[in-house]
Amino acid sequence: MTTKLLSEIKNNLSAMAIASAVFIVFFVMFEVLISAESAKADAKLRVAASHYVATLKSKVDRELNTLLFVSNGLSSYLTIYHHELDHQRVQNVLADLYTRTNNVRNLAIAVGYTITYMYPIQSNEKAIGVDYRNLPQQWPKVKEAIDRHQGVLTGPLDLVQGGRGLIYRYPVYIDQKYWGLLSTVINSDAFFDSAFRPLLNDEFDFAIRDQHGKAVYGDSDLFHRQGAIISTSDFPDAAWEWVVLQKTEKAPQLIVIARLMGIVIAVLLSALVYFLLRERKMLTALAMHDSLTGLANRRLLDFRLEQALAHAKRFKRNLAILFVDIDHFKKLNDTYGHDVGDALLKVIATRLKSAIRDVDTVSRISGDEFVIVLDELNDINDANVVAGKIIHLFKEQAEVLGERVPMSVSIGVASFGQDGEETTKRLLKKADIALYEAKGAGRNQFRVFTEVEQKSLFDS
Incomplete structure (x- = not known):
């Protein structure tokens, strides 16, 4: 009885902690009504403010992504035609891209470190021919973009041609050698005004500053006001801080409730929260995990594999699938009995988990079949x-229920490289094909899916 109680407490510790917190919160609320109402109002304010700033961030991210996508297309053009660049043709390309954007002051191309192409030229003449290495305030970020082979957003800052703006710099590498730099100069005031105009309201003030404390948008004094809610966001190497402040404080409504009723309600609510969280945890575990081994089931595998593959495609990462099958498991089951077979599956699950990292996923998708997702591999x-x-x-025998059981596994490996196109269904099928190759070669080994098996994949 004591062991069962300890197990119950351990398995539902978080639910008990939350339920206890609910009890304390409501007990204090009814004991000290004003303090509780103040805390409730503050919590509601933070939720609203967090939602508001999340909306603002999302709007800025969408607007910036729309503008910065220009650099990707222009980079592709230069990579293809860098040997035969015609000045007028490049200007026409820049002009066409410029007409498709909003709030962009100019687009520029630096060959090497010198600004060579610019559109529009009018009001930007001073920047043409400028060598970035001669700009002490801008060169560190330019060098950072070149050294890291990725785009860098900086600003707002003073421009050579006058005025202020955000600048997104994107290095162009051809045959792995630095060729030049693309710059998208954004009119920061116009950009933020158009992004935020539909979102301004009478409830909150907000402001943005960069990692050096310089104002990006709004009144930076808001950061020092009492009650200010500060959060951070990152956009291509430009870390910004956001602050949201309620314009007018709303006094909480005071409610008088008897102490006894408060205790009863606190107990009932905490009990309800505990049972709801416990049931939710049990339902979630049953829905997403294998009931015997505790591993991810097919549903959770599909979800995590979709996420891992999308992440690998987006960030150019390596991903691999291992399709694991227990050799002659049916024979082991028939020989030692189903109780031993079930216990053996738990041992197998433990060994598989010991072979992978915390970020990887091991799942049981059928009786003796397991799939492992290896995410973010440094090397394929x-x-x-x-x-x-x-x-x-699996060379070592497993001792289960007093029996020493020899076992081995066959494994099929399928990989997704940084430059490939793939779907989860095809990736799983490739691993399955490689698994059958391993079985056909005598089991107790692994095989890697190669292009040789491509025909069998598409014909099936």
């Missing part, structure tokens, strides 16, 4: 190392 061949490690782990 790391998947082979993991597969070899798993093969080695």
